[in-house]
Amino acid sequence: MPLSPLEITYSQLLDFRRCRLRWYWMYQKNLLPIVEREYYAFGRAIHHGLCQYYLHGHDIEVAQTAFSEEWNKYKEKLMEVNYYIDSDDEWLNKSSAMGLHMLEDYHFLAKNADKFEVIMAEERLKFSIGIVQGREVFLAGTPDMVVKDNKFYWLKEFKSTTNMNDTDWVELDEQASIYQFLAQMKLLVPIHGTFYSWLNKSLPKEPKILENGKMSKDKSQPVSAVDIAKKIEEFGLDHHEYKDFMEVMRSKYVVRTRVHRSPTEITNVVKRSLQIAQDMVNPEIYCSPTWNCHWECEYYKMCVAYQDEADLEPIEKAYFKVGEVTW
Numbered sequence: 001m002p003l004s005p006l007e008i009t010y011s012q013l014l015d016f017r018r019c020r021l022r023w024y025w026m027y028q029k030n031l032l033p034i035v036e037r038e039y040y041a042f043g044r045a046i047h048h049g050l051c052q053y054y055l056h057g058h059d060i061e062v063a064q065t066a067f068s069e070e071w072n073k074y075k076e077k078l079m080e081v082n083y084y085i086d087s088d089d090e091w092l093n094k095s096s097a098m099g100l101h102m103l104e105d106y107h108f109l110a111k112n113a114d115k116f117e118v119i120m121a122e123e124r125l126k127f128s129i130g131i132v133q134g135r136e137v138f139l140a141g142t143p144d145m146v147v148k149d150n151k152f153y154w155l156k157e158f159k160s161t162t163n164m165n166d167t168d169w170v171e172l173d174e175q176a177s178i179y180q181f182l183a184q185m186k187l188l189v190p191i192h193g194t195f196y197s198w199l200n201k202s203l204p205k206e207p208k209i210l211e212n213g214k215m216s217k218d219k220s221q222p223v224s225a226v227d228i229a230k231k232i233e234e235f236g237l238d239h240h241e242y243k244d245f246m247e248v249m250r251s252k253y254v255v256r257t258r259v260h261r262s263p264t265e266i267t268n269v270v271k272r273s274l275q276i277a278q279d280m281v282n283p284e285i286y287c288s289p290t291w292n293c294h295w296e297c298e299y300y301k302m303c304v305a306y307q308d309e310a311d312l313e314p315i316e317k318a319y320f321k322v323g324e325v326t327w
């Protein structure tokens with residue numbers, strides 16, 4: 001009988017290297033937290049809104065509706081598993097307002113700046129990369145989008161972040177390299193690199209209007225370009241006077257960067273994935289505790305009990321369900 005194939009994603013590769021125990025619980029025992037973390041659900045809703053935005057010709061209303069529908073599913077999920085109380089509405093609504101505003105800020109830039117064709121969006125891709133100990137290994141993932149400008153094909157990835165100054169790490173973004181490989185195999189064209197869009201995960205304040213009726217140009221204000229434009233309109237201000245201010249503030253809420261990836265980089269990420277897959281077949285399982293486990297890992301409670309060789313079953317039943325990772 002042929003051995004079952006091994007399907008690996010970027011998240012799985014990351015988890016395996018981060019902590020084998022965590023990987024074992026998540027991908028081998030299929031134990032998933034009953035309640036998904038808020039930032040995963042929020043990120044998914046934003047990504048979905050942005051993909052729909054492009055698929056419907058830069059339609060901000062479609063984007064915001066798609067975001068809201070996805071975000072509301074998170075509330076429904078909380079209710080379904082009895083993790084919701086009325087006061088949760090306060091932070092759920094705040095996150096909702098933030099998401100809608102992030103999309104508006106994005107639209108403010110993208111409506112005029114984007115000159116590319118959408119080739120593919122939110123499509124699950126999967127390709128065989130080799131055989132390890134008799135098991136066929138597939139690399140899989142769902143890139144946000146593939147687009148084409150007048151010269152090249154690009155992977156287009158959205159990132160929501162609370163730190164807009166920390167974007168240099170994408171030079172080594174392994175997820176994008178894997179997605180680039182998958183997109184190349186699907187479309188049979190070279191993908192030149194990754195075109196990142198960074199969205200500031202924060203809710204800006206209203207721009208301040210001074211006593212003389214003009215708008216404050218204080219750049220330390222947490223205000224975004226779209227609200228500045230609204231104030232210019234509302235108070236009949238001179239657009240030219242605020243052009244530089246608007247440009248500076250826009251870059252605090254939406255930034256774009258492009259990273260080229262060479263064919264060698266792509267080949268190497270596939271090779272590395274296969275090497276890690278080799279270790280995933282009959283692996284030794286051990287944990288790798290670090291200072292940030294308590295906020296980074298959903299299995300923290302389980303892990304504390306595991307260290308003490310205590311009975312894990314009550315914790316499993318209370319906080320986890322059996323299911324397949326879909327990301």
Ligand code: SF4
Pocket residue numbers: 018019020021022287288289290293294297298299300303
């Ligand atoms: S809490 Fe830390 S050591 Fe324990 S499973 Fe999670 S990542 Fe591993």
